[in-house]
Structures are given as C-alpha cells and as structure tokens.
Amino acid sequence: MIPLNLETIEEWLRQTDEIRLEPLWAEADAVRKAHVGDAVHLRGLIEISNYCIRQCAYCGLSVTNTQLERYRMTDDEILDCARQARDFGYGTVVLQAGEDYGLEAERIAGLVRAIKSQLSLAVTLSLGERPYEDLAAWRKAGADRYLLRFETSDKELYASIHPPRPGQTVDRMAILRHLRMLGYEVGSGVMIGIPGQSYRTLAHDILHFESFDFDMIGVGPYIPNPQTPLGRGEIAVPIAEEDQVPSDELMTYKVIALTRLVCPQANIPSTTALATINRESGRELGLMRGANIVMPNMTPVAYRTRYEIYPGKACINETAQACQGCLKGRISAIGRVVGDGPGGRIR
Numbered sequence: 001m002i003p004l005n006l007e008t009i010e011e012w013l014r015q016t017d018e019i020r021l022e023p024l025w026a027e028a029d030a031v032r033k034a035h036v037g038d039a040v041h042l043r044g045l046i047e048i049s050n051y052c053i054r055q056c057a058y059c060g061l062s063v064t065n066t067q068l069e070r071y072r073m074t075d076d077e078i079l080d081c082a083r084q085a086r087d088f089g090y091g092t093v094v095l096q097a098g099e100d101y102g103l104e105a106e107r108i109a110g111l112v113r114a115i116k117s118q119l120s121l122a123v124t125l126s127l128g129e130r131p132y133e134d135l136a137a138w139r140k141a142g143a144d145r146y147l148l149r150f151e152t153s154d155k156e157l158y159a160s161i162h163p164p165r166p167g168q169t170v171d172r173m174a175i176l177r178h179l180r181m182l183g184y185e186v187g188s189g190v191m192i193g194i195p196g197q198s199y200r201t202l203a204h205d206i207l208h209f210e211s212f213d214f215d216m217i218g219v220g221p222y223i224p225n226p227q228t229p230l231g232r233g234e235i236a237v238p239i240a241e242e243d244q245v246p247s248d249e250l251m252t253y254k255v256i257a258l259t260r261l262v263c264p265q266a267n268i269p270s271t272t273a274l275a276t277i278n279r280e281s282g283r284e285l286g287l288m289r290g291a292n293i294v295m296p297n298m299t300p301v302a303y304r305t306r307y308e309i310y311p312g313k314a315c316i317n318e319t320a321q322a323c324q325g326c327l328k329g330r331i332s333a334i335g336r337v338v339g340d341g342p343g344g345r346i347r
C-alpha cells in the first residue's frame with residue numbers, strides 16, 4: 001500500500017496526526033505478522049563491563065565521565081547470568097560493554113565457547129569497534145551475531161559527536177560490512193532525535209537499513225545525559241529548528257513502523273530507551289507497531305545501576321527474575337507469544 005522513498009518517508013516522519021498515522025501502524029503490524037509471526041523473542045542482555053575508552057558525546061559510559069564508578073564482571077558472574085537466561089527459556093544472550101580492551105579478545109572467545117558448548121544459546125556480541133582480528137576470533141569461537149549501531153548516516157553529525165580513536169582508519173559502515181563478511185548476523189540502528197539530526201537524514205538512515213539489509217535493527221529515542229557534552233548542550237547544532245527531529249515517543253513508533261516496512265524480515269527490538277520514555281506502555285506499543293524482539297536485562301542489580309548510558313533507564317532496580325515476569329506478562333497481554341529457540345534472521 002505505501003510506496004516508500006526518501007520523500008514519502010520524510011512525509012511520514014513529519015506526520016503528527018494520530019488518525020493519519022493509523023494506516024502506518026496497521027501496515028507495519030500486518031507486515032510484522034506476515035514475515036516474522038506472533039513470536040516475540042527474548043534476548044537476555046548482560047552488561048559485562050561499563051569501561052569504555054571512547055568519547056561519544058551523548059553516552060554516559062564515555063571515558064570523559066569521571067563520575068561513573070566502573071565495573072567489569074568476572075567469567076563466573078557472566079556464566080551465571082547466561083545460565084539463568086537459559087533457565088528462563090531465553091534463546092540468546094547478548095554480551096554488551098563499552099569499548100573495553102580490559103576485556104581481552106581471548107577471554108571473550110573463551111566465554112563464547114563456554115556459553116555455546118554448555119548452554120547451547122545463540123550468542124550476540126555488542127562490544128564496540130574492536131579490531132578485525134578480535135571480531136574474527138570471536139566468530140571462530142562460535143559467536144552468532146554482532147550489534148553496532150551506525151547512530152546516524154550524516155557524516156558531519158557523526159563526526160561531531162564521535163571523536164575518533166587515534167590511529168583509527170576504518171569507519172563503522174566498513175566494520176559492519178566486515179562483520180557480514182565474517183558470517184555474523186549483523187545488527188545496527190540509530191538514535192532518534194539526536195541534536196542536529198534532520199528529518200531528511202533520518203529518512204536516509206531508514207533507507208540505509210533497507211540497502212544494507214541488516215538482520216537486526218535497534219532504534220530508540222535520544223535521552224540527554226547531563227554527564228555528557230551533548231546532554232549539557234555544549235555541541236553546536238547546525239540545523240534549523242523546523243528540521244530537527246524530536247526525540248519523542250511518537251517519532252520512535254514511526255521509525256519502528258517504517259523500519260519494519262523497509263526490512264520485513266529483520267529482528268526489531270522494542271528498546272529499553274523507548275520503555276524509559278513511556279514506562280507504562282512503550283514496550284507494548286513498539287511491539288504493536290512493528291517490533292518483534294525484547295531484550296530483558298540480566299545484569300546483576302549491583303552492576304546495572306552503573307551501566308548508565310542515559311539517566312532514568314527503565315528496569316534499573318529490577319532483578320532478572322522481575323524483568324522476565326514483567327515482559328512475559330506484557331507480551332501475552334497484547335495477544336503475542338514468547339518465541340522458542342534462538343530466533344535468528346528468517347531467510
């Protein structure tokens with residue numbers, strides 16, 4: 001029904017009339033059902049370290065945030081969380097951290113091998129822009145998927161909020177292509193409403209999801225973090241006010257729905273950032289407007305309060321047990337079912 005190109009995507013993104021948006025929600029939900037069905041797959045998220053050597057201008061884990069107390073989980077702690085994910089019936093664990101070279105490549109490879117052989121779970125890694133040899137070693141150890149959001153397709157905006165690491169020669173898009181070449185399922189995505197992000201850029205981001213044909217696409221609202229330069233408003237915003245994308249809930253649903261339409265088979269999470277800006281029903285509305293994945297947090301409570309990418313993060317005081325009960329209840333309340341098995345990309 002809806003022909004999508006740069007112009008029509010931008011029109012949808014600018015549409016704020018709830019009645020006119022109804023067909024977008026309906027189409028996204030129908031396409032989701034036709035291509036990935038009613039199963040909602042759960043990915044147990046383990047935030048294994050909050051150390052980071054990078055300086056992303058929006059992110060609370062940035063090395064410049066000296067207020068944050070840092071932690072790195074032990075192998076035993078990580079494997080205990082993974083075992084709990086298996087016991088909860090989750091098919092995948094996601095090991096996520098800042099870009100932390102204190103997590104040695106061989107140590108991560110050993111963890112991947114242990115999780116694969118002892119627990120038979122799919123393993124997703126989300127560990128930043130690591131060297132190609134690390135990415136290759138982890139793939140060889142059995143890692144199935146890798147997540148690395150490209151954040152924005154506007155090169156100038158990207159550069160203004162991502163100071164490069166000295167000596168870094170490859171960009172994120174090249175890393176994403178390399179991950180695919182290594183045989184990973186590749187996940188990416190963007191933040192919605194970054195200061196300086198225009199409607200046109202966001203429309204380009206969505207078309208980029210389509211042209212790369214990502215296996216997984218995570219999008220969530222930008223949430224200002226006062227511990228960061230962008231959150232404090234210290235970075236100049238070079239676009240007109242009427243072109244600036246708002247970082248609100250409605251915009252997030254529009255991006256989820258359009259993403260489903262351009263990538264019918266992708267795995268699309270209803271994210272924690274969305275749940276943070278609407279605790280009551282953000283998760284559900286994401287799932288009803290195109291998403292088919294949720295990522296329950298498995299990080300031990302003592303650590304999860306310190307994985308503060310942005311303030312007010314949902315589930316910060318909940319246990320893994322509480323999140324699993326909560327999410328399973330929310331999924332069945334909207335007439336969907338919890339998926340079995342790894343829930344990989346459908347081809």
Ligand code: 5AD
Pocket residue numbers: 058059060148149151190191220221222223224225273309310
């Ligand atoms: N608000 C929303 N999302 C954020 N991320 C990082 N900082 C913020 C923020 N302030 C997102 C980025 C990153 C992912 C792990 O979290 O998109 O890729």
Ligand code: FES
Pocket residue numbers: 052053054055056059060061062063098099128
């Ligand atoms: Fe580490 Fe952003 S500062 S991922």
